[in-house]
Amino acid sequence: MKRMSLRAAATASTLLWGRAVLGGGLVGFGLQPYDPTCAYACDRSFSMLMLDCSTPMDMSGGMEMDMDGGSPIISPRCRAGNTPWLTSMAWCVHTQCASHDVLASDIEAFWAAQVTEDPSVPPKWDFGAALAQATKNPPTKVLAASAEWLNHTALVNPDVYLSHYNAMVAVQRENEVESAFGIAIIVAGFGTPVVLSWMGYMPYMSRALNKVKPYLVYPSLVGTYQVRPLPYLLGNAPTVGQSLFVFLFFALNLVLMALGYRSMQPHAWFPTASKEILAYIFYRAGTLGFVLIPLLILFSSRNNVLLWATNWSHSTFLLLHRWVARMFALQALLHTLLALPLYWPGEARKAYWIWGAVATIAAVVLVFGSGLYVRRPAYEVFLVSHVVLSVFVLVGCWYHIKLWMPQLGWGYETWLYAGMAVWSFDRLLRVMRVLKTGVRRARVVELGGDDGQYVRVDIEGLRWGPEPGQHVYAYFPTLRPWTPWENHPFSVVPSALLQPPAKTTDSSGRGRPTVAEATGEVEKQQRITEAARMLPAATPTSSRTSNSISRGSPPPTVGLTLYIKKASGITKYLRAEESLLTLLEGPYSSQSTKAPLRCDRLLLIGGGIGITSLVPWVTRHWNVKLCWSVRESARCLVDEMEGPLSRVAEKDVRVGARLDFHALLAAEERHGWATIGVVVSGPGGLCDDVRAAVTTAARAGKAVFELEVDAYSW
Known part of the structure; x- marks a missing residue:
């Protein structure tokens, strides 16, 4: 029996290492989780069928099974040595990918990484050998949509295949949209202060800015309240310009939450278009919440690079930090509430769900526990609780995706890495500043x-x-x-x-004022x-x-x-x-x-x-x-x-x-x-x-x- 080629094994190992360790970037920007989609659709079409060597397992997995690359009901070793599985898969990939111009190397890489669900357990045949075995006696019988067993080389059911193919194309497309929108939010949040500050150095802009400042930069949005807290310690009122930035940033998030949805039916995961779109809104709320984490931490940092690149004050960025935190909590709540009709109560007992709930609850407590009504009378309590709850938010978000998809192949962790990098940079510079001054x-x-x-x-x-x-x-x-x-x-x-x-002295030696x-x-x-x-x-x-x-x-x-x-x-x-x-x-x-x-x-x-x-x-x-x-x-x-x-x-x-x-x-x-x-x-x-x-x-x-x-x- 032939083993998979060294090239295919190396490609598969590199792919999985990059996804698991580095996160691989974002979907559409360095990551293509279902590539080639035609081959993954074959895998999903056969994956829930029982083999002669498999044992029954709990098949209720919800969507986390679909998005982390599949949660097999058969062991990798069973798949690795099962002839009907390998030949049926090889024939499906060969026929379905023929019209998609997929490179042979990509198919070999998919085969090495995915056909057993575990790259460390190689199949008894590589793709070419499995296809050769199927070609000796080409399959003619199409599996019924309700089939439960795969005990011979079979043709994939076209309706089943189409539903899985549509699901993968639609979900991957939605994630590509989320990645693009996330980048847009980061660029807007980071770049707007820089652009507005640098406008003052452009020709003929100084006079225009001087006219604008008394109407946008200087006045408060609420009477004369700005440094003084609002009544009942409700917070500090922003200036008109700060309010405009916050409003536009909220509007950008709202617009990006509402645009770009597309349904593809039949869909293997969601039987109706309404449930499919609801799921995409649920995905996007969670992803755009993750996107806000780097900005949330950056705006609160003492060593905020924007303080060096702009003329905005630290108090302005702290005000923006509080508003971005409120936006993050809203996204987390929306993500949680939309998940309930889709997955409650089946998923609520799983560890990934519990950690997500921990992060959401900690975020909400952070927002309501950071008001002036807490900071003023008990600043030290606020400070300690703020740090502890922030850790719970980050840890909860990490385990929410890590336990959901252990291989981290969808790029959500990239936003957490960015936030942790910002936090680490700030803390490291704080320590270095203290050490530079010394005891x-x-x-x-x-x-x-x-x-x-x-x-x-x-x-x-x-x-x-x-x-x-x-x-x-x-x-x-x-x-x-x-x-x-x-x-x-x-x-x-x-x-x-x-x-x-x-004082300097004159010629007589008497003191006299300096020139200045x-x-x-x-x-x-x-x-x-x-x-x-x-x-x-x-x-x-x-x-x-x-x-x-x-x-x-x-x-x-x-x-x-x-x-x-x-x-x-x-x-x-x-x-x-x-x-x-x-x-x-x-x-x-x-x-x-x-x-x-x-x-x-x-x-x-x-x-x-x-x-x-x-x-x-x-x-x-x-x-x-x-x-x-x-x-x-x-x-x-x-x-x-x-x-x-x-x-x-x-x-x-x-x-x-x-x-x-x-x-x-x-x-x-x-x-x-x-x-x-x-x-x-x-x-x-x-x-x-x-x-x-x-x-x-x-x-x-x-x-x-x-x-x-x-x-x-x-």
Whole structure:
């Protein structure tokens, strides 16, 4: 007896290894599960027939039997040595594939991989030898559609064959459509932010974008809510532009869920066209849910490549992450609900179904358990549960397809591989950032405020650039040893910026202002006087006193400094300490800095602890004005910032008094600046009020405004 050729065996082994280990890509893009379809239809037409060497088995398999390459009711060894099976299969493949121009090598590869259902169990004849045996006594009897046994070389029933052929063609076509639509969703989700950001570099686009920003980029969709949470902690309202992106992305998913279905009857798996189309909708809901996983993880990543390729902020991507998560949960629910009329209750007891249910339930709990009504009062609980439930989602999705089709031949796992790659990349870079900074010892200085709520954390020896818009995630493992992983973002202030500005000396040795301080001093003082007439009276700021110095040593000349307002998390444990174990992950960019720095005028608006985000800006522009309001309880911050803010010639610092943002912007416009950059950092209410004021001024006035909001509302 001849054995299958080495070439066919090698081809089969390579095919199955690629499918099982690498996933093989996507159907239609590197994967053709039923190739050649005419040969697979022969296999399915005979596969449920009993052979002399087979034993009865449970034949209720549902569709998972059909899509994973068949779940045989006879053992591979039985098929390998059964003459009627091999000759009937060879004759069917020979006659049915004759009109499909199938290569002989493809038929040999199919024979080696599929005829016994196990490539490690080779048949006693290769395809050529089996066909030769069938040709000696060509079959003349057609099997009845209701036949149960195959005990002689027989002709395949044409109706049975057609129903299986239609099923394979239709299902493979549907999967090709799903793959194409999945790629479209990925390209849209990943590419749209890049395209919109890069449009600003195209000729003649800057003027158009400047006209659009006051209507799309700056205003909130719901009143003046943006950083501030909506009533009842329902979440953060998106801007009009963010809402448009979310709406269009939802619409794209909805359209792709509704288009491109095609029925092929008779169908071996679904007796009616309505059930067939329902099954395809069920398939597509699950597949497009898988497609969203890489985007879902990417948008939440700290090391999101889109943060480097676009001018969108991290808070924007986190908002998109939440909306994509809701879309994923909807797809998972739709996939589950549509499966019930097709497979309940027969499949519900199987492991693959149970794992799919676990993933769906975890996704729904994640969505409802990630609202502000959970994050605000119990952030640490939210953080731990978010990670645990996310693991359940990924593991559940993996075992859902792995137990459904062990050989992973349909490419669904490709989307999981992509999501895991994004997650691994982000986590690896996080670890590398921490390792690069190394283990540090920080000095904690209590500044004062109500119940000592303001502290300064100095980390010596780090030389990070003074670029504005940066933040760092700080870990204090010893503060709460039972949650050493807890970390929070803080604005980065290079300690050198906290030192009083240097003075040069004239020929007599007396101090005199530097060139930067002297340039335009008269003009700046005139603007200060004019603006002061229009704005409400400010509470005089106090000078630095020996009492503030006595709270601790001054900031180091080389290093980083974090100013922290204690909250309910790990920061509430911060106390005066000379050597606190500290790990730093960063620096990360909070927002784009190019547009504001290119403006004729840079207006910095801060509230409370938000001043720490603004300090690095004061040395980066030649024409800066600072407006800062703090509560009386935060006067210690004013004392602390007197040195670094002495570099700013124009400043309005108010203790216990509010700023009038509309009047402030109106005064800036009257000076005739063509472009005004506005950077705001502080409490949510202040940030939202500035956003609303800039939106109104940009729509009504001639000046062009560039707004950047730096608020940790994540």
